[in-house]
Amino acid sequence: MSDVHFDHSEAVGKLNDLIAETTGRQDALNQRLPHFPQAAAGRDFDGYARRIQSKLATIHKLRNYRLQNISNSARAAIAEFDAAKATDEGSAAAFRQFEIGEGK
Template identity: 65%
Template structure:
């Protein structure tokens, strides 16, 4: 008999916690969209200010993408755990018809 055992509720609960925490992080991130005003760079440095603003926007978007990917991966993992649980439950139902412990 296999020694593989997992607690579906615990695993899915932890993954759902990750989804929730990631959503909170993403909300916080989007509340503080970076902005570098051209005036902050000085009169003769408009090009630098635009470059800095562009770089900040790319960093912000990459972080958003990372958080989105974490959420998608966790949701996919929850789906896989659900499939494993359903398969295990179905197999257990089939085997429960047999008295395996007494027949040897």
């Protein structure tokens, strides 16, 4: 069986950095909502302008959704690292009860 080693602080730190970066990207994304003015499509093309605006809004919503999923996944990974650390510490504490050494 192979050993699994990880630095809890480093892993959680990197995941927290990812969450912070993702939050920053979401904030930047939401500072400027997409807008396609109907006049930009030209006279008699109001229907096209509305559809373009609708597609831009959908793209914006999907980008927000994906960024939120990244943050949620990072938070879930942090919880898994925390659980692994707690399990490892619990196992180590249980084994410390026994003194196994030379001459015993």
